Amino acid sequence: MSELEQLRQEAEQLRNQIRDARKACNDSSLSQITAGLDSVGRIQMRTRRTLRGHLAKIYAMQWATDSRLLVSASQDGKLIIWDSYSTNKIHAIPLRSSWVMTCAYAPSGSYAACGGLDNICSIYSLKTREGNVRVTRELSGHTGYLSCCRFLDDSQIVTSSGDTTCALWDIETGQQTTTFTGHTGDVMSLSLSPDSRTFVSGACDASSKLWDIRDGMCRQSFTGHVSDINAVIFFPNGNAFTTGSDDATCRLFDLRADQELMMYSHDNINCGITSVAFSKSGRLLLAGYDDFNCNVWDTLKGERAGVLAGHDNRVSCLGISSDGMALATGSWDSFLRIWN
Amino acid sequence: MDELDETQLKNHVDSLKQQLQFNREKTSVTIPELTKWIEEKMNEDPFLNPDVLKDNPWVESSKCVII
Numbered sequence: 001m002s003e004l005e006q007l008r009q010e011a012e013q014l015r016n017q018i019r020d021a022r023k024a025c026n027d028s029s030l031s032q033i034t035a036g037l038d039s040v041g042r043i044q045m046r047t048r049r050t051l052r053g054h055l056a057k058i059y060a061m062q063w064a065t066d067s068r069l070l071v072s073a074s075q076d077g078k079l080i081i082w083d084s085y086s087t088n089k090i091h092a093i094p095l096r097s098s099w100v101m102t103c104a105y106a107p108s109g110s111y112a113a114c115g116g117l118d119n120i121c122s123i124y125s126l127k128t129r130e131g132n133v134r135v136t137r138e139l140s141g142h143t144g145y146l147s148c149c150r151f152l153d154d155s156q157i158v159t160s161s162g163d164t165t166c167a168l169w170d171i172e173t174g175q176q177t178t179t180f181t182g183h184t185g186d187v188m189s190l191s192l193s194p195d196s197r198t199f200v201s202g203a204c205d206a207s208s209k210l211w212d213i214r215d216g217m218c219r220q221s222f223t224g225h226v227s228d229i230n231a232v233i234f235f236p237n238g239n240a241f242t243t244g245s246d247d248a249t250c251r252l253f254d255l256r257a258d259q260e261l262m263m264y265s266h267d268n269i270n271c272g273i274t275s276v277a278f279s280k281s282g283r284l285l286l287a288g289y290d291d292f293n294c295n296v297w298d299t300l301k302g303e304r305a306g307v308l309a310g311h312d313n314r315v316s317c318l319g320i321s322s323d324g325m326a327l328a329t330g331s332w333d334s335f336l337r338i339w340n
Numbered sequence: 341m342d343e344l345d346e347t348q349l350k351n352h353v354d355s356l357k358q359q360l361q362f363n364r365e366k367t368s369v370t371i372p373e374l375t376k377w378i379e380e381k382m383n384e385d386p387f388l389n390p391d392v393l394k395d396n397p398w399v400e401s402s403k404c405v406i407i
Contacts, residue, residue: 007349014356021364027367034377040388048398068397085397086407182355184343218355222364237377239370256370258362281381282387300375325386326398338398340386 013029023260030252030261033299043296050306051082051336058330059116060148060317064209065323066171071112073103079114081126081140084328084338093133094126106151112141113157115146121159123171139169141176143325144182147188152196156226158213160187163172168213178216182209194238202229202243210241210255224260231287242299243286244273250287252299258327264297266304275317280324288315294329310337 024208056076064069069090073079076100079089099117100171106112116119120326121139128134135180144163151157156177166187168181192199198219202208208229210220227247234241235252240261244250249265250273264285271290278285284305285297294315296306313332320327327339344357386392 004346004349007346007353008352011349011356014353014360017389018356018360021360025366027366028371030367030371032369037375043387045387048396154352176390181351196370221355221359236381237374239377240374254367254374256365257367258364259367261367261371279385279387280376281385281388283378283382283385297384301379323386324384325393325396327387340393340396340398 017179022257025257026259030300031302034245035295037300039301039303040305043284045296045306045308045339046336047339048326049084049087049245049338051084051087051338052082052334053080053082053092054334054336055087056322056333057313058316058332058336059101060336061319061330061336062103062105062113063107063319063321063328065107066109067325068327069105069109070257070319070336071103071105072317072336073100074334076101076334079103079112079124080340082336084326087146091126091133096122096135102146104149104151104157108154110154111151113149113151115139115149115159117145118142119161119163119270121146121149121157121169123157125164131190137171139166139171139174144186147186148190150190150192150199152192153215158190158192158199160190160201162186164205165201166190166199166211168216178213180209180218180290181210181223182218183207185228190228190236191232191241192208193234195318197224198325200232200234200241202245202321204228206245206247208232208243208253209240219256220258222260222291223254224251224263225249227272227298230274233276233278235284236278236280242278244276244287246272250297254284262299262302264288264295264302264304269295274315275319275320277327278322279320286320286327287317288318288329290314292331294318294334296336308339311335 054074097118101116123137145332232242275288294308311331
């Protein structure tokens with residue numbers, strides 16, 4: 001038997017052992033335990049603000065930690081920092097490459113980042129002494145598009161890429177501190193854990209992985225989806241995460257029990273999910289879909305609790321402010337909406 | 341798996357060995373704890389408790405707003 005064949009057999013054996021270990025821990029289901037729980041009832045939200053200004057599809061957004069400002073990126077080649085209360089544009093930043101796919105806001109509020117088909121993560125300083133916004137670093141190294149980026153702090157950022165890897169960067173030196181390899185398809189999304197020690201990634205190989213930021217190891221790997229995973233988000237307490245996929249389902253994965261707990265789907269929903277977010281308590285799961293809507297799911301009971309309709313094209317991104325007060329959605333219709 | 345070369349497969353096998361070692365807990369323990377965490381937080385969730393949303397920054401509480 002060739003070395004390759006031996007390794008393949010060993011891999012299959014190990015996968016089976018992991019499957020059996022998970023089964024052994026699966027002594028009760030989320031549906032069973034929450035059967036007697038009150039449903040959350042009908043969730044209705046109104047659009048409180050429409051942010052107008054982008055001239056093309058919006059691909060990404062992220063709230064600032066002050067729960068008031070937010071950043072959005074559009075293939076009109078602009079990064080816009082908005083005041084969501086007044087709808088004023090604080091900054092409209094022209095990008096060197098208009099093929100942007102992701103953007104991020106540093107927790108301090110001092111930096112924004114974006115990237116896309118240029119394979120580069122560009123860091124912008126929002127608080128320069130001169131009062132203008134400029135590029136302070138271009139992080140290059142990925143050999144595929146930048147699909148997602150998230151700041152750990154002002155000096156470190158994690159990125160995911162179409163080159164199947166993720167990376168932790170030292171912004172000051174512009175170098176990759178750690179590379180995370182293991183996915184066999186484009187990595188589409190990442191989410192940092194609340195304690196910043198780990199992050200989850202979702203990829204076109206239909207798997208999601210939990211990574212240790214410091215040592216670069218993949219601690220846990222999850223299958224289940226049958227198509228590309230487009231979005232991942234950590235549950236607020238860091239013990240679980242949810243994924244959204246082209247297979248029209250969202251799934252909740254328990255990190256402590258190392259397995260899938262629930263699938264959120266409906267026979268009437270046949271399109272892909274682009275983005276996911278949890279409400280403050282984690283009881284509601286919000287997901288953006290290709291069919292222009294957002295669905296609100298009861299995380300515990302697996303039922304749909306509401307629909308947010310209003311966009312005239314695909315909902316490409318969404319996020320809930322850190323105080324939990326509002327949901328922002330971004331769409332290919334070029335608008336962002338603030339809901340609560 | 342068929343596209344991976346020997347080095348990649350070796351890394352994959354090593355990673356699987358590590359993942360197998362993970363200290364899994366039983367769902368009969370983790371699920372009730374997750375549910376309890378959610379239930380305790382629901383009161384502070386603006387989307388579930390209308391009282392929290394009373395001071396909604398996006399809703400004008402008076403006729404005129406000074407920007």
